[in-house]
Amino acid sequence: MDELLDDLLRKIKDGHYPPGSQLPSGRDLADVYDVSQSTISRAVARLREQGVLVGRPGRGVFVAESTQR
Numbered sequence: 001m002d003e004l005l006d007d008l009l010r011k012i013k014d015g016h017y018p019p020g021s022q023l024p025s026g027r028d029l030a031d032v033y034d035v036s037q038s039t040i041s042r043a044v045a046r047l048r049e050q051g052v053l054v055g056r057p058g059r060g061v062f063v064a065e066s067t068q069r
Helices: 002-013 026-033 037-049
Strands: 055-057 059-065
Touching: 002 037, 026 037, 037 055
Parallel strands: none
Antiparallel strands: 055 059
């Protein structure tokens, strides 16, 4: 999962997922990274705990407007 986290953080830092943008669905990310949806859920939860991502009920997961990364 560390490689997944590192890649997501790199994509956020590089602007592939800019602040305020919505991440692809868990299913789509699982397909891209060839991992289970539960692995994606754990990675997203960790990034939410770090304040990098925010969840918006009924809308999805978004890159936080201001990240310290």
